[in-house]
Amino acid sequence: xxxxxxxxxxxxxxxxxxxxxxxxxxxxxxxxxxxxxxxxxxxxxxxxxxxxxxxxxxxxxxxxxxxxxxxxxxxxxxxxxxxxxxxxxxxxxxxxxxxxxxxxxxxxxxxxxxxxxxxxxxxxxxxxxxxxxxxxxxxxxxxxxxxxxxxxxxxxxxxxxxxxxxxxxxxxxxxxxxxxxxxxxxxxxxxxxxxxxxxxxxxxxxxxxxxxxxxxxxxxxxxxxxxxxxxxxxxxxxxxxxxxxxxxxxxxxxxxxxxxxxxxxxxxxxxxxxxxxxxxxx
Amino acid sequence: xxxxxxxxxxxxxxxxxxxxxxxxxxxxxxxxxxxxxxxxxxxxxxxxxxxxxxxxxxxxxxxxxxxxxxxxxxxxxxxxxxxxxxxxxxxxxxxxxxxxxxxxxxxxxxxxxxxxxxxxxxxxxxxxxxxxxxxxxxxxxxxxxxxxxxxxxxxxxxxxxxxxxxxxxxxxxxxxxxxxxxxxxxxxxxxxxxxxxxxxxxxxxxxxxxxxxxxxxxxxxxxxxxxxxxxxxxxxxxxxxxxxxxxxxxxxxxxxxxxxxxxxxxxxxxxxxxxxxxxxxxxxxxxxxxxxxxxxxxxxxxxxxxxxxxxxxxxxxxxxxxxxxxxxxxxxxxxxxxxxxxx
Numbered sequence: 001x002x003x004x005x006x007x008x009x010x011x012x013x014x015x016x017x018x019x020x021x022x023x024x025x026x027x028x029x030x031x032x033x034x035x036x037x038x039x040x041x042x043x044x045x046x047x048x049x050x051x052x053x054x055x056x057x058x059x060x061x062x063x064x065x066x067x068x069x070x071x072x073x074x075x076x077x078x079x080x081x082x083x084x085x086x087x088x089x090x091x092x093x094x095x096x097x098x099x100x101x102x103x104x105x106x107x108x109x110x111x112x113x114x115x116x117x118x119x120x121x122x123x124x125x126x127x128x129x130x131x132x133x134x135x136x137x138x139x140x141x142x143x144x145x146x147x148x149x150x151x152x153x154x155x156x157x158x159x160x161x162x163x164x165x166x167x168x169x170x171x172x173x174x175x176x177x178x179x180x181x182x183x184x185x186x187x188x189x190x191x192x193x194x195x196x197x198x199x200x201x202x203x204x205x206x207x208x209x210x211x212x213x214x215x216x217x218x219x220x221x222x223x224x225x226x227x228x229x230x231x232x233x234x235x236x237x238x239x240x241x242x243x244x245x246x247x248x249x250x251x252x253x254x255x256x257x258x259x260x261x262x263x264x265x266x267x268x269x270x271x272x273x274x275x276x277x278x279x280x281x282x
Numbered sequence: 283x284x285x286x287x288x289x290x291x292x293x294x295x296x297x298x299x300x301x302x303x304x305x306x307x308x309x310x311x312x313x314x315x316x317x318x319x320x321x322x323x324x325x326x327x328x329x330x331x332x333x334x335x336x337x338x339x340x341x342x343x344x345x346x347x348x349x350x351x352x353x354x355x356x357x358x359x360x361x362x363x364x365x366x367x368x369x370x371x372x373x374x375x376x377x378x379x380x381x382x383x384x385x386x387x388x389x390x391x392x393x394x395x396x397x398x399x400x401x402x403x404x405x406x407x408x409x410x411x412x413x414x415x416x417x418x419x420x421x422x423x424x425x426x427x428x429x430x431x432x433x434x435x436x437x438x439x440x441x442x443x444x445x446x447x448x449x450x451x452x453x454x455x456x457x458x459x460x461x462x463x464x465x466x467x468x469x470x471x472x473x474x475x476x477x478x479x480x481x482x483x484x485x486x487x488x489x490x491x492x493x494x495x496x497x498x499x500x501x502x503x504x505x506x507x508x509x510x511x512x513x514x515x516x517x518x519x520x521x522x523x524x525x526x527x528x529x530x531x532x533x534x535x536x537x538x539x540x541x542x543x544x545x546x547x548x549x550x551x552x553x554x555x556x557x558x559x560x561x562x563x564x565x566x567x568x569x570x571x572x573x574x575x576x577x578x579x580x581x582x583x584x585x586x587x588x589x590x591x592x593x594x595x596x597x598x599x600x601x602x603x604x605x606x607x608x609x610x611x612x613x614x615x616x617x618x619x620x621x622x623x624x625x
Binding site for chain 2: 075076077079081083085087089090091100105155
């Protein structure tokens with residue numbers, strides 16, 4: 001289905017003490033059903049704001065978001081979110097965390113036994129069946145994120161929203177999680193919108209990479225179609241010229257054309273001081 | 283079997299060589315430093331305190347003689363216990379005598395109403411120190427429980443609604459520092475005006491003390507609960523919004539569990555304050571608890587009074603400590619946040 005999710009020219013302005021701050025300007029994006037989209041850009045460019053607007057946690061100042069041609073204006077389980085810091089309820093076990101979501105979403109449509117097996121099924125999907133009774137404090141960061149993903153998947157969302165889901169994990173765990181996510185995606189074919197900082201992650205997982213310009217007034221800079229066959233294998237891809245080309249494209253966008261704002265402001269200062277240095281040297 | 287025999291042999295060795303063996307044992311360095319910090323240091327400090335107390339107290343002359351040292355206090359502790367035993371024995375004997383008379387009356391076929399009157403006779407001896415401890419504990423628990431029942435819901439409501447918090451906060455800030463001694467006269471007047479009954483279930487002195495405790499116990503629980511509830515992580519709030527939890531589920535599944543550690547911090551503070559307040563309240567309200575004991579001994583002014591008051595001081599402190607520990611244990615049982623350092 002074309003235009004499954006339509007982010008229609010959204011803009012976002014926050015009121016601050018120093019007057020209104022325009023964070024997003026005219027972000028326009030159409031996402032197909034079953035498509036995996038990554039949003040990449042420097043910190044503070046408003047990626048999370050886009051995701052929160054799609055989730056319904058924030059209301060855009062202009063424009064709107066359509067999901068299956070219906071406007072989104074409040075949060076709901078059809079747009080499940082995997083938060084960066086897992087956001088599991090620390091007083092509930094792994095099972096109960098997922099079960100809470102299952103009970104809430106399938107209160108009427110599934111029987112108690114069905115909800116139980118659906119909870120187990122989703123934890124199985126993320127390989128967490130061995131730790132059902134553990135509390136979030138008793139499992140590792142990667143495991144917590146797995147449970148967070150299971151909770152989101154268990155809601156059977158139309159769109160799965162992931163806000164830097166692996167950002168807080170060490171690189172080894174992160175690669176495991178990415179592989180798991182690819183397996184799950186191959187099985188379920190969800191529509192996913194993921195925010196990331198990691199170029200490799202974006203290229204490996206996505207069908208399209210949406211690169212955002214720097215804020216304020218950030219917008220979609222470029223969209224890169226990733227035409228790599230699935231299933232993708234990170235080892236094989238490491239030598240693949242197409243993969244490396246895509247990777248280079250993203251790196252170029254991020255580090256040549258749209259440098260981090262801090263670096264930009266640092267440059268003129270250096271120029272200003274260089275004549276003095278020359279004088280001193282001469 | 284062999285290990286058993288060596289163990290018993292070790293036990294029979296003289297103290298010094300046992301001590302040396304301990305020092306040379308496998309984990310002696312770590313074990314020793316652990317033992318030193320957990321047992322030896324507190325005990326040494328206690329000894330220093332007792333020595334300072336003994337030498338310092340004898341320097342202070344009062345109208346009731348010198349200030350008592352540890353030895354006199356220990357003597358009075360034993361005498362209070364002996365008095366308690368004697369009182370209990372008297373009570374037992376009293377009921378035995380009554381029973382004898384009743385048996386005799388039944389044998390003599392005396393009228394039923396007379397026998398009934400005998401059966402209803404209660405022992406009216408004075409409360410012992412130990413009875414007074416129980417009265418104090420009962421009073422503080424009632425005051426504390428009433429305060430918690432009122433304060434936790436108010437705290438939750440204040441934490442959830444900023445408007446309510448703004449409305450109630452000034453009242454909390456004004457009433458929080460009020461001394462129990464200022465509340466007590468008001469409470470006494472209100473209780474005597476409102477609680478009028480021919481067959482009162484509770485003594486007025488008990489109500490006055492318990493309500494004063496309640497009034498002073500409310501504030502830390504309200505404040506800490508409100509802080510806990512308003513501090514629920516925004517991420518968890520977002521989870522609840524995405525799941526579209528209704529108000530009820532959100533409150534009971536997310537807000538309250540998340541603020542349990544803070545609620546208990548408030549409850550512990552409240553109970554500590556309640557116990558301090560109670561002693562003062564009992565002194566003035568004449569509730570037959572530890573406060574009254576201290577007051578009566580002070581009025582009594584015998585040569586033993588100061589030592590007996592010191593016994594009470596130590597008991598009050600020790601019970602306060604036990605109350606705090608039991609709240610801490612309850613908190614550990616209930617709280618999900620096992621990692622939080624609970625002191």
